[in-house]
Every structure is written in structure tokens, then in C-alpha cells.
Amino acid sequence: MTPDTLPQHATAVCKNCRAATDGNYCHQCGQATHLHVPSAREFLHEFIAHYVALEGALWKSLGGLLFKPGFLTCEYIEGRRARYLQPLRLYLTFSIIFFALFKFSGMEVINLGEEIPPSAVVVSGDRKAPEPATEFKRAVAPLVTGAGSFNTTLGQKVQHFLDLPRRDQEVALKGAFFSYTPYAVFALMPLFALYLRILYVRTGRRYGEHFLFALHTNAFAFLMFSVLLTLPPMLDFLELPLSLWLLLYLPLAMHRVYGGARLATGLRWIVLSLLHVLSLILAVMVAMGAALVG
Template identity: 80%
Template sequence: MTPDTLPQHASGVCKNCSAATSGNYCHQCGQAAHLHVPTAREFLHEFIAHYVALEGALWKSLGGLIFKPGFLTCEYIEGRRVRYLQPLRLYLTFSIIFFALFKFSGMAVINLGDDRPTAVVVVTEDDAAKARRMVAGTPEHAGEFKRSIAPIVSGVGSMNATLGQKVQHFLDLPRREQEAALKQAFFSYTPYAVFGLMPVFALYLRILYVRTGRRYGEHFLFGLHTNAFAFLMFSVLLLIPPSLDFLELPLSLWLMFYLPLAMHRVYGGLPLATGLRWIVLSLLHVLSLILAVVAAMALALMG
């Protein structure tokens, strides 16, 4: 062993701020008193832990998150926080896991069809008889699509020539290249767009529960917990093997009804009123998600 690899035990003085220490941590700056050069395993664990919570409070939080809708939100509001993972960390953990699984699952983000030349059978009828003729070429709907959006492309070009050129360049790409560009844009920007909707989700709750006296921060907290659960369930559904397909229905139903149950636990009120608010909130959130994802992908493609 070299001097650099030997454990450095507490010597009574913090190596970071030089304050006197008498325990496992410095009371002045919080650095550990027992230091050693990390092993490769410890370094890897520390690196991953910066992005995904894998131990400790995460496992204590899972039971409440999965089986008790709204429980973690109530616990946090009532001051019982240290025993559970922080809401933002919980959200980031499961959102990162979901998008990583989705990216490597091989599922198609979007399928624009095939742009290879095809043979189309056209049936025509005249006064004498029916005849068939073969027409070879690209699919007709591709040409129709370009003609239908031509005014839009022209309008964009009139407002911004550079942007119009980028739109036209994307439309001129082969289908497979368009799909690849859309896929890259989706995974590069969609996670940020979805996270950016959390304040909007909280705003919807603030409007729906304006008479409850809840603060905006409480609605934001509720949004982090419920969306963390959604990412967790989507991840589980992605991982279900074909032999366990029968689990998809109950898990999907639990995912669907989790939000109203959480709303009822946290906000109270009559079940009918909660159900109506759930429907409005779901419609608004889904619409916002679609608009945010489309806008993020468009900005990525045109950037």
C-alpha cells in the first residue's frame, strides 16, 4: 500500500476547513472525518447516486408510493420527511429510468411508413368493361401530404426564410432519415419538456382546488409524487415479459385510478367532485403533454 491508499482516520482537525472535529463529521462544513481514496466500485456507486437514487430512503418510499396514493405527499406536508426520498429526487429517479428503458427497448417512437417505390393497382370503369393497370412510383399519399402542407411551409418561409428552408429540408429527407431525426429529437428534448410541465400541472391543481387554501408548493409536491409513480409504472409495463402479459391489465388499471385516489387522500372532498376534477386534470395534462412534446421535437429539428 502507498500512503495515498491508506485510510486516513479522524485526526481531530477537518482536512477541508481545519475546524476541530470530535465525531464522524465536521460540525463546521459537514465533511466526513474518516477519509480514504475511493475504490473503483465506490466511485461508480457515487457517480450513479448523483443521478439515480438506488438505496436508503428510496426503498422506504416505494411502499408508500406504490400502495398508498397520496401518502408521501401527506407525510411531507405534515413534516415527516427525512425517512423518505425527497420528492424531486424521486421524480428524477423514475423519469431517468423510464426514458432509459424506453430508449433501449427498441420501441418505435414514430413510424412514417415506407417511401420505397410501390406498385399500386388502380381499378377504372368505362362504358365497355373494367380494366386494370399497374402504376409504379412513390405512394400517392406522400405527394398529397406535401401538397397539403405546402401553404404552411410557404407561410413559415415568408415569416422566416431560414426556418422555412429547414422545414423544407426535413420534408425532403427520406422517410427513414426523418424517423431517425424525430427519434433523436424525442429522446434529447422530451424529458426536459415533460419536466417543464410540472409547474403547469401544479397550476391546474391550484385552479381546480382554489377554495381549499392549499399553497402552490403543495400542488407542485403532489405533482412530483404522482408523476414519479406514473414513470415507475410505465417502466414496469415496459419490463413485463410475454409470459406475464396477464399483469398488464391490473397494472394499467392501477395506473389509471391512482391519481383520483391520491387526489381524494390529499385534498379530500366528495368522490364525485374528485372524479370530475380528475377528468378535467387528465384532459388538460394530456393535451399539454402532446403540445409540449411536439413543440420540443419541432424546436430540436429546426434548431
């Protein structure tokens, strides 16, 4: 008997967990009891259905995410979950798409300027101005000293990075950005939820609800950034309304999920945005620092 002619009827024992079963699915682990080697078409259909969720859940999730700020969070809290993509999958999907598009878009991430040869100096009167390279080394000398006092090896790596040609420094920083920034940004989600917990401490909501809200709103942000990044020139007129929607989305979502007066929501939004932007800057700086010690 070849693999292509495996029995199509229900098995008495589940092939996966060995539990006794009766019907189309195992009551213990949920695996189908009708087993056969899938054709290429069946395999593709299964991949699309389960991983891309093209059959319903994706479109319902996209519709709620794009046009109803806070809707998916409320649905999840109310227990209506199976019809939508899971929050973590939603966030990871759109964050991966954004960073992939950003990496291959050709946009300049790091620009340290043109490297000036050591012989290029500025003469003012009878005095010779310091070489730019010398001024730069003086400016970063405290960084090298501080790193060296903290850890000798770290200080050596920082010095090695600073001694690299400008082009090599840019390559190292770009590599660090795309290697570490996605993880650093994801690590901010618990912090984003903590900010919400503090801002809405009197609502009695659990931390998990704030984390859920963080995943949904940041998934929307990554989706919108991806759209703006790939917007063709003929649709440039959409850039302004899309940017405004991106700006207004978070306070509208906060009002839907948490309620309260609009003025109070607006104030919380400003505080939350400032804290998150500062956290993002710090996270990117840490990612850039990885280039110094890598």
C-alpha cells in the first residue's frame, strides 16, 4: 500500500495521541481522523486557511482594526475571539511586514555624512582650525572613557567602532537597527501596557487588558506605516488623511475601550504618546549600541 492510498475512513485510535476516538475528529487532541497524504492544492489551501487566515478571520480583523478603533479589544474582552486573528499574531504579522518593507524600501536609516580626509583642514587667518576627525574624537572621548571604566572589553569595542571608516560605521549601525530594533520595539509592549495601567489605575482593569490594547493599537500603527511606506506616487493625495487617521486612532481607541470624558482621554493620550516616543527613542539607542559591542 502506497502513501497515496492510505485508508480514508475514521480510525479507531488517534494517530496523534493514541486516544480511542469515534467520529471525524479526536475528542482528546482535535486531530482529524480522516487521514491521507494531501495534494499540492490541499496543502496550499491548508496553509492559506490556517496561517494567513484568508477565509474570514483576516478580513474581519482587518476591517475592525482599520475602521473601528478599539473594536477588536472590546470584542476580545467580551469573549468574541474565534472570529478574529489572535492579538499577538496580528501584531507580529504587521510588525514583520513593516520592518521587511522598510528594510527593502531603500530609505536612508543612518547617515553620518561624508567622511573628511585628515588632510582637509580649514584655515582661518594665520590659524589652522582643528581637523573634524579630531573634534569628533574629543566629543566622544567621555563615551570611550566611561565604557572602559565600566568594562575594559566594552571600552575596546567602542574604540574599535569609532576607529572604523565612516562607511563601515554606517553599515554596522544599519545592521544593528534591522537586527535588534524589532525586538526592542516588541519589548516595549509590556511597558506601553504599564503606562496604560498607571493612566487608568482607577478603572480597575487588569494588566492583561492593557496589554491586549497595546497589541491591537500598535498592530494598527505598523499596518498604517506599511501602507504609507508603499503608497504609489499617484496616490500621494492620500498621505495626509492617512496620517491624520494614524494620529487620531489612538485617542479614539482609548475612548471606546476605557470610556471617560473626551478631555480626560485627550490628556491621557498626550501623556501616553510622550512616554511611548521617549521609550522608542531609548529602545532604538539601545539597538544602535549593539553595533558598538557586536
